Amino acid sequence: MVYDTIIIGAGTMGIAAGYYLSKRGKRVLMLDSHNPPHDKGSHHGDTRIIRFSYGEGENYVPLLLRANELWRDLEKESSESIFLQTGVLNSGKEDSTFIKNVISGSATYNLPLEVLSSEEINKKWKGFSLPETFIGCFESMGGILKTSEIINSYRNLASSNGAEIRSNSKVVSIKPNSDKVVVSTKEQSFEAESLIVAAGAWSKWILEMLDLELPLQPLRKTFGWYEAKNSYEYPNFPCFTFETDNGTFYGFPSINGRGIKVGRHDGGVPVNPDKPLRKFNDKDDLELKKFLNDHMSENDFTLNEGKTCLYTMTTDEDFIIDQHPVFKNIAIAAGFSGHGFKFGSVVGEILSDFISTGQNRFDLSSFKQNRFKKIS
Incomplete structure (x- = not known):
């Protein structure tokens, strides 16, 4: 079987992207080296803060406002309580x-x-x-997002839309070209038209397989x-x-x-x-x-x-949300530097848009990977 999209990493950003792509009717395979939700990454601990007048910079605020809309949508669709408004x-x-x-x-x-x-x-x-x-x-208007409830809601909804999730499946190689990508685990290989890398703490090593050297x-x-x-x-x-x-x-x-x-x-x-x-x-x-x-x-x-x-962490503590510089059928979400969970819904939507249309509604110039290129 050839999938529409393979997602490496089914944590916060990856599972959200899988949900949005599956909602569009795409054939999605998510591979994770663990079994989300789990305590090997950045989403455990029960709760995360969501705030909006963002001290890290105004460029984040439009993303936060859209994220908030999408969290409310997820709450309705999943019938789960995922937000507590504490201020x-x-x-x-x-x-x-x-x-x-x-x-x-x-x-x-x-x-x-x-x-x-x-x-x-x-x-x-x-x-x-x-x-x-x-x-x-x-x-x-700020408050608490419930992490496990969110990951489980996205996972259940994506699965009900036909997305496939393979846990405990560590990726060992990636072979990309302009119209397909072959991703291999120790057990087998999978083929798709596009790829999303959202591998959290393992992103640096996954991206090196795609000839990207990023300071993660x-x-x-x-x-x-x-x-x-x-x-x-x-x-x-x-x-x-x-x-x-x-x-x-x-x-x-x-x-x-x-x-x-x-x-x-x-x-x-x-x-x-x-x-x-x-x-x-x-x-x-x-x-x-x-x-x-x-x-x-x-x-x-x-x-x-x-x-x-x-x-x-990235060296400037800003996110990486971008497409591969050579293979436009590969999208990247990495380096969330300890303040990313609250953006999970909107980043998932952005990744889905990258893969489905090549477009998105936001100015992501602050988050491009080429800002780390060495100046000779």
């Missing part, structure tokens, strides 16, 4: 680039945003204890849930992202008593994704506790559970 507090020093981008993005796209002093924040949410030098930008570095990251008092419980406490002198941290309210969830966004240790990650340890715990003790009113946090995951 998101972005906080840091007023002159930080992140905070400036949040404020400018909300103005450009007319997004609801409440700018608050640290005193106002500490009064509004009793759980916070922010220094006087901080301000906060509260996005009421997997990092070990940590996050944990901490026992917390009622002031941190959903729905009375928001999600948050904080830019501090000691790093950038993010967090979630306690849901069903599990505890306040917190992680560090920047930093991280380079790793080989084929080797087991070093488990969450006392050093990781101390780093997250220090953030909590410095910025929350409670000062006696007890770890309930700590976990590790993978970020796949």
Whole structure:
């Protein structure tokens, strides 16, 4: 059988692309070296934040607004609850680039945003204890995406549309040309008219099979849930992202008593994704506790559970969403640098558009792979 499209990687972006292509009636094969949803990539840990007045840059906002529409569509089609509207507090020093981008993005796209002093924040949410030098930008429309429910919904819907998913199928070679691609695992080979690479932490090695050398570095990251008092419980406490002198941290309210969830966004240790990650340890715990003790009113946090995951970083921390420079029947989604999950729906749609029509509705100039070409 010749497929219309083979997708390497059935995690966040790949499974979404598989769904949108299968919805168009395409014959789709998804290959994954594990069995999504799983804890070997970047989508586990139950929850991800979605925010809209984006501190990483205004060029992301149109993608986020479309992603939000598509998440609501998925919720209806799957009959699953995948979103909790908690609001998101972005906080840091007023002159930080992140905070400036949040404020400018909300103005450009007319997004609801409440700018608050640290005193106002500490009064509004009793759980916070922010220094006087901080301000906060509260996005009421932001909140929580449920990762496992999303991956499973896309997987079930794609399967019901006829898409084929082969788990535990590691790709060992790719032979492309302009009108077909042959992809081989250890067990067998498959042929398709087009290919999508969305292999997460393994993207660098997959793309090397296609003669693309891109600066993609997997990092070990940590996050944990901490026992917390009622002031941190959903729905009375928001999600948050904080830019501090000691790093950038993010967090979630306690849901069903599990505890306040917190992680560090920047930093991280380079790793080989084929080797087991070093488990969450006392050093990781101390780093997250220090953030909590410095910025929350409670000062006696007890770890309930700590976990590790993978970020796949580009050197500029922006995404790669593009077509292969030689083979236009190959689309690429890689290097989501720890802030990609919220875009999964729209990236899946974009990849589907690339493959189906060669067109898309967005300005993706910031995300092209050729920005990494060496200047001689």
